[in-house]
Amino acid sequence: MALALTYGTSRTLVRMRLAAFRRALEDQFRRSWIVTGGFVGLALAGGTLWVAARGDQDTLVVVLGLWMLGWVVGPLFAGGGDETLKPEYFTMMPLPPHTLSTGLLVAALAGVAPAISLIALLSLVVASGGVVAGLVAVPALVLQLLCFVLASRLAVAVYGVLLQVRAGAVIAALVNAFILAFAAQGWALIVAFVSTDVQGAFATAARIAPSGWGLVAVESAGRGEWLQAVGLLLGLAVLALAMLVAWSALLVRRTTVSLTGRKPRRLLAARSPEGAAAAKELRSWTRDLLYGHRAVFAIAYGLFFCLMPLAIGVKSMLPWAGPAAVVMAGSMAANLYGADGTAFWTTLMTPGSSRPDVRARQRAFLLVFGPSTLLITVVLTWWSGVTSAWPLVLSVLPALLGGAAGLVVACSVYAAVPTTDAHKRSGNPLNSGENEGETMGIVYVMLVLVATTCAPALVVALYTGWWGVPVGVASGVLAWWYFGRVAARRLDVRGPELLTLLRHGRSPAEQAKKTAGLDALPRWRRTLAGFCLGFGAIPLFPQALVPAIFKLTGNDDTKSWFLALYQDGLWQWVVIAVMAALGLSMYGFGGLTYYRARKRAPGVSVVAAAE
Incomplete structure (x- = not known):
């Protein structure tokens, strides 16, 4: 009976998943992302097969480790991964936890990413080098794929639990920032490791990791070591089962635990509309875990991005940690009004509140990121010993702070993206609605826009030195004032339309x-x-x-x-x-x-x- 229920649930969820995928292909924007991602994934899978065909087993096991790492960390940068079928949708259905988790797992396998990973895992068959070892490679690649998908789901579930606790949100932000910085500056760490001749250690570690168990099982079968081959396959099966059980437990917690409010530690005591709006916005940055997560992530990213070249003795990037953090902070805060959701009606229904609210959000952004990035810039520039960087970074930083403070409110008003209301967030806080692709597009655009606001100050500083500092301050103040004014006027004219968008979507x-x-x-x-x-x-x-x-x-x-x-x-x-x-x-x-x-x-x- 239980088996029949699991089979029926899995079949239904797969059909729902495929129907949602067909609907996604009707959206031009989402279809472009799917096609681009599929093309890149197929290229990487082809590279993996090429490595296997060369017979370089040490490189192959490291590449397989990178595939599993991608499955684990990829969803953390894509809004919590593909949650077309959210567990909350099935809360009222009388389904046992293991039945629901198994059905969601099977549905997750019906997608583009698992299909591409399956192609990449065919490298186990290519690397087997014989019929007998090839027969072992078939169950190995199936179990390896299950472990990939389950590791991804379990990582997102654990990450969601961390984001519901303040300390966990900070830890998650640090891990997130390190991984993203490594994607950009990891070459320095790789060069440092390669120069110390640790390639063999990498291969050994990759074989010990679960991502390498399938290849080691195939190698053992090729040498006739059947006990080790069978043991590794059983190990993969047990690991997959353990992750499925853990994920089921976290799904139960996600769909049953409700978070209750707490009494405020300190009530608002503002004496003016501007002060009340500023206090409210500052408390959003300190009390909303997603706000805090993004703030820590932006600052940590700037630090990691510029500290990683120290592995090869390069200090010239250190002065730019503060500006890099400001650019990332501006991009992460590009949807402030979208994050408000339907709570925006309290601002809209208060006469004359547009300008104080916009200026309060700008003030809060500057108070959160201004002192911290200035301190980072001064300390790291002094540590680097690059005296020629002082006029450059002190000219660029105020220009970026003012430009970011202006652009975040203008962008969030003109290009607001509807997201899930704070009180309706699911157990996966990373997933903020059905418009993740649009949100990420705005983040990428804001990275460029915020970075360009420092261009006048940087040019003047390059040619005249310290004269770039007043230019940077002036351009920052101008950007802060002008874009804030534009955003306030837009709210006065188009506020009801913005609320309708945030409430009902498009x-x-x-x-x-x-x-x-x-x-x-x-x-x-x-x-x-x-x-x-x-x-x-x-x-x-x-x-x-x-x-x-x-x-x-x-x-x-x-x-x-x-x-x-x-x-x-x-x-x-x-x-x-x-x-x-x-x-x-x-x-x-x-x-x-x-x-x-x-x-x-x-x-x-x-x-x-x-x-």
């Missing part, structure tokens, strides 16, 4: 109108625009901005994968300029394509005229 007609102009474009143009927006950061930041910083701070030793630093003399600046132009052109082409498509959509011109 209607099907609005969604169709939004993508109508894009659907009318040729497929190659849509694909090219998506590619440019997704990969424009590669030439702009690591191939242009980072080498330029190295050149300006006198670091001529580090080359790594920076193409410009392999050139001689003036050609270095030529390559930096070309890469910067290429990155900006990619962003410009992709952005203009989407903008013009939206303007050409039916009915958009009428709406614009009405506004």
